[in-house]
Amino acid sequence: xxxxxxxxxxxxxxxxxxxxxxRHFLLPKTFGESGHYRTAAVxxxxxxxxxxxxxxACALCHPDIVEIHRKGNHQTVACxxxxxxxxxxxxxxxxxxxxxxxxxxxxxxxxxYDPSRPTGFPQIEPxxxxxxxxxxxxxxxxxxxxxxxxEDCRACHGQIARMxxxxxxxxxxxxxxxxxxxxxxxxxxxxxxxxxxxxxxxxACHAQGASSPKEIPRIDLATHGxxxxxxxxxxxxxxxxx
Amino acid sequence: xKDEGPQPEASGEKIYADRRxxxxxxxQGASAVLFILQPRQGEAAYSPRDHFYGMGIDxxxxxxxxxxADACKKENDVPREPFYFRTWVERYMINDxxxxxxxxxxxxxxxxxxxxxEKGMLRTFFVPKLCNHCANPPCVQVCPVGATFAxxxxxxxxxxxxxxxCRYCIQACPYGAxxxxxxxxxxxxxxxxxxxxxxxxxxxxxxxxxxxARVFGDLRQRSSPLERFMRMNKLQVLKPSLNxxxxxxxxxxxxxxx
Numbered sequence: 001x002x003x004x005x006x007x008x009x010x011x012x013x014x015x016x017x018x019x020x021x022x023r024h025f026l027l028p029k030t031f032g033e034s035g036h037y038r039t040a041a042v043x044x045x046x047x048x049x050x051x052x053x054x055x056x057a058c059a060l061c062h063p064d065i066v067e068i069h070r071k072g073n074h075q076t077v078a079c080x081x082x083x084x085x086x087x088x089x090x091x092x093x094x095x096x097x098x099x100x101x102x103x104x105x106x107x108x109x110x111x112x113y114d115p116s117r118p119t120g121f122p123q124i125e126p127x128x129x130x131x132x133x134x135x136x137x138x139x140x141x142x143x144x145x146x147x148x149x150x151e152d153c154r155a156c157h158g159q160i161a162r163m164x165x166x167x168x169x170x171x172x173x174x175x176x177x178x179x180x181x182x183x184x185x186x187x188x189x190x191x192x193x194x195x196x197x198x199x200x201x202x203x204a205c206h207a208q209g210a211s212s213p214k215e216i217p218r219i220d221l222a223t224h225g226x227x228x229x230x231x232x233x234x235x236x237x238x239x240x241x242x
Numbered sequence: 243x244k245d246e247g248p249q250p251e252a253s254g255e256k257i258y259a260d261r262r263x264x265x266x267x268x269x270q271g272a273s274a275v276l277f278i279l280q281p282r283q284g285e286a287a288y289s290p291r292d293h294f295y296g297m298g299i300d301x302x303x304x305x306x307x308x309x310x311a312d313a314c315k316k317e318n319d320v321p322r323e324p325f326y327f328r329t330w331v332e333r334y335m336i337n338d339x340x341x342x343x344x345x346x347x348x349x350x351x352x353x354x355x356x357x358x359x360e361k362g363m364l365r366t367f368f369v370p371k372l373c374n375h376c377a378n379p380p381c382v383q384v385c386p387v388g389a390t391f392a393x394x395x396x397x398x399x400x401x402x403x404x405x406x407x408c409r410y411c412i413q414a415c416p417y418g419a420x421x422x423x424x425x426x427x428x429x430x431x432x433x434x435x436x437x438x439x440x441x442x443x444x445x446x447x448x449x450x451x452x453x454x455a456r457v458f459g460d461l462r463q464r465s466s467p468l469e470r471f472m473r474m475n476k477l478q479v480l481k482p483s484l485n486x487x488x489x490x491x492x493x494x495x496x497x498x499x500x
Binding site: 046108 | 363388392394441
């Protein structure tokens, strides 16, 4: 073997062993076992303490409240939404008491009026709704229900009611256009209100020959709008004025 | 017996006795082995290979109460300052000029201020956001040291002890879901509450969502709440054009949401 080749081989051997040694010392333990990461990191993350105990834990000691809560309108609201993380309380109930928000500011986080909330979600205007009175003096948060069944549509459909209040249709009762089963007040999603099904319904006021006050805008039902129902183009809660 | 050697009948007896003893020993041994091997209750081994997690969010159900963002901070010790969020709620307001305003004061934890222009509002809704746990995560690609990674169960995690705080991943995330923890100077993000999920609990944000707008589940399981959510809704993901493969699926998502 020529001496150059021997020297070259030695250099390569030193480099290779240096690489192996460097890899051994520089690579952290458990790196690459299950991917391009330290498996130990996953274990470390798994050991993070749990703060929220989960909704099943509460029923073990508070079955009476859970039973009431299970049937009410707040059944989807877990105990820990209002009472805060409960894992420590589950571990040693006497050492870690859970808070119960009694102040007026808490409930409006969900129930304060905000137009961005889904229509139909129960909302109040905190400034106008029984000012200074804590919510829990009238409503039981474990089984909330309106103090009486809503008589007026605006209790739930405030957004539409406010819109209608400043529109030319302010004088029309909701039930004039929406045939509403009585059960809609107690089971709003099961018994839904109706909408006008014919063009002639709106035509009773807005058709050319209608016997309504003459400042009401008129259209010719035969030529206007084609096959569409009126509310498919116009928004009756806030009709355009021009 | 010893002196004379076994009698024929006695020898037969002994064989039966031996066999009985042998069988008894075998049975005891087998039951002992079974007892040792039996899975212990409560600490059944968690196998990441059997799971693949995702989340569903129904925009039509979100009331913007911000309880998810609050619970996330409490569960995961996220700094309370209003710049650090693993999950947060955005409010979208689209006016009749077609202009979109998005705000998220303190992530929605303390509620939203009254909308300024309610009359000219065309559409408005809340969008909860979090790490999308991409199947194709750009943050993992750019990490120079392998400190952020996707686990076999589809969760993107950060190795805090190994992160060098270079912030490449924060730049790379198209969803803005990462931040630099000011205490450790390492990247931090939503873990789908991995420490809870491996124990069979739900992520904290899903646990506290009062309207069920957030759904968590296993995409490998035919009967998980998430699978039902995905069957019953028309779904969208955020920024599908980036080909990141997000695993947070939105129902009733508006086209304006970025």
